Amino acid sequence: MAKNISVTIKFWKQNGPKEKGHFDTHELKNIPDDTSFLEALDIMNEELISEGKEPFVFDHDCREGICGMCSLYINGTPHGKTERGATTCQLYMRKFKDGETITVEPWRSAGFPVIKDCMVDRNAFDKIMQAGGYTTVRTGQAQDANAILIPKDDADEAMDCASCIGCGACVAACKNGSAMLFVSSKVSQLALLPQGKAEAARRAKAMVAKMDELGFGNCTNTRACEAVCPKCETISNIARLNREFISAKLAD
Amino acid sequence: MSLTGIALILFLLFHASMNVVALISAEGYNMICGFLGANWYAVAATVGLAGLVVLHFIFAFWLTFQNWKARGTDRYAVTSKPKKVEWASQNMLVLGIIVILGMGLHLYNFWAKMMLVELVPCTGNHELATNGVYWIAETFSCPCYTVIYLVWLAALWMHLNHGLWSSMQTLGWSGKVWFNRWRAISCIVSTIIILMFAAVAVAYCFGYRPCDFNDVVNVANACHAGGLC
Numbered sequence: 001m002a003k004n005i006s007v008t009i010k011f012w013k014q015n016g017p018k019e020k021g022h023f024d025t026h027e028l029k030n031i032p033d034d035t036s037f038l039e040a041l042d043i044m045n046e047e048l049i050s051e052g053k054e055p056f057v058f059d060h061d062c063r064e065g066i067c068g069m070c071s072l073y074i075n076g077t078p079h080g081k082t083e084r085g086a087t088t089c090q091l092y093m094r095k096f097k098d099g100e101t102i103t104v105e106p107w108r109s110a111g112f113p114v115i116k117d118c119m120v121d122r123n124a125f126d127k128i129m130q131a132g133g134y135t136t137v138r139t140g141q142a143q144d145a146n147a148i149l150i151p152k153d154d155a156d157e158a159m160d161c162a163s164c165i166g167c168g169a170c171v172a173a174c175k176n177g178s179a180m181l182f183v184s185s186k187v188s189q190l191a192l193l194p195q196g197k198a199e200a201a202r203r204a205k206a207m208v209a210k211m212d213e214l215g216f217g218n219c220t221n222t223r224a225c226e227a228v229c230p231k232c233e234t235i236s237n238i239a240r241l242n243r244e245f246i247s248a249k250l251a252d
Numbered sequence: 253m254s255l256t257g258i259a260l261i262l263f264l265l266f267h268a269s270m271n272v273v274a275l276i277s278a279e280g281y282n283m284i285c286g287f288l289g290a291n292w293y294a295v296a297a298t299v300g301l302a303g304l305v306v307l308h309f310i311f312a313f314w315l316t317f318q319n320w321k322a323r324g325t326d327r328y329a330v331t332s333k334p335k336k337v338e339w340a341s342q343n344m345l346v347l348g349i350i351v352i353l354g355m356g357l358h359l360y361n362f363w364a365k366m367m368l369v370e371l372v373p374c375t376g377n378h379e380l381a382t383n384g385v386y387w388i389a390e391t392f393s394c395p396c397y398t399v400i401y402l403v404w405l406a407a408l409w410m411h412l413n414h415g416l417w418s419s420m421q422t423l424g425w426s427g428k429v430w431f432n433r434w435r436a437i438s439c440i441v442s443t444i445i446i447l448m449f450a451a452v453a454v455a456y457c458f459g460y461r462p463c464d465f466n467d468v469v470n471v472a473n474a475c476h477a478g479g480l481c
Binding site: 021023073075076077103105108109110111112173175176177178215216217218219220221222223224226227228234235236238239240241242243244245246247 | 315318319321322323324325326327328329330331332333334335336337338341342344414417418421422423424425426427428430431
């Protein structure tokens with residue numbers, strides 16, 4: 001049975017990447033606790049607009065945990081303290097206490113400049129993918145389903161890696177602003193399959209070089225990334241990326 | 253960073269194994285000290301070791317600077333640490349600085365009175381330069397030094413415990429199976445190293461001496477009475 005709660009939202013306001021930001025607060029009263037957090041922010045925006053204030057800007061899209069657009073740092077945790085393996089859109093108000101102050105911040109990293117408020121520019125991830133996160137047409141035409149036999153474990157692990165939605169929570173949580181969990185998941189999803197092996201060396205080098213060029217930090221294995229990943233990616237992917245990268249460099 | 257770290261861990265294993273001899277035989281330990289005195293191979297190894305430490309140190313600061321830049325200018329107003337994130341993993345530089353400071357004290361307590369005296373005459377008592385147990389007893393008879401060394405060793409344990417498995421992860425020699433194995437190996441290796449170092453400090457602090465200690469110390473005292481050079 002749903003009950004109503006009242007909370008104070010303390011949200012980040014910033015007009016652009018070079019502007020100085022600050023916190024604003026808004027009281028949300030009598031919100032049903034089965035409301036999703038993003039719906040609560042929608043309600044807050046309606047109230048702000050009715051008060052003649054500028055609404056709070058944040059990213060969202062599918063609202064079912066598969067697109068990776070929602071990107072809020074809630075009470076010190078990327079995506080908030082959701083169930084394991086869930087994104088901001090799968091966070092519900094029942095996770096908060098009546099009277100609680102909820103602090104909402106953007107992903108903070110040099111690689112993700114703020115566009116406005118809590119909306120950040122994550123084009124850097126697209127650029128990393130463009131650098132090598134694919135197989136080119138030159139690897140041949142599509143094979144018949146059973147022409148290339150792939151062990152079930154490898155296929156499952158590749159699928160797990162491919163489930164990375166590129167939300168950027170790993171970068172947001174990392175004290176080094178490192179994108180290694182994202183890059184390693186994208187390298188692994190191909191490296192584990194025969195179709196991806198042909199270009200494995202070029203891919204690892206190109207994606208790591210692009211990641212460094214875009215100003216992401218280095219991995220120091222704190223494991224903060226895997227602790228907050230909504231798709232439960234693990235740092236064993238990072239070890240695989242390191243292996244692929246070192247092999248590629250040694251082969252040069 | 254990982255390669256220099258692993259090389260330094262191997263050195264620590266060697267150093268700790270050597271130290272344990274001081275609990276068994278004073279003469280045996282002094283024999284090792286003589287073997288590792290101002291001989292060309294020991295000096296060459298010392299220079300190589302200093303190079304490794306400097307490289308490790310430079311890499312640490314360079315990586316920290318890059319990571320600090322990558323974090324951006326704004327910091328989170330509210331932070332929380334997930335359970336699986338160890339404090340040591342997020343504070344390796346701080347632990348490293350404590351280790352370096354402790355190393356400075358250690359060099360002053362031992363290296364400056366042993367190898368340096370052999371290399372540069374008139375910087376100390378030449379007769380005592382290879383009398384390692386004498387300097388161990390001299391240093392750890394002061395409880396303050398023992399406490400400082402134990403704090404230093406605790407920081408070193410945390411640094412090694414994260415550093416070893418992290419090195420293997422960085423070199424790509426890890427995965428779903430090996431991750432837990434390396435974590436266990438790191439814990440065991442770092443604990444063994446620290447226990448070996450700590451055992452000598454604590455034992456000498458509480459008055460333990462190997463059975464042939466008096467013979468060695470009598471010679472040492474006689475030399476000490478002779479003054480410098």
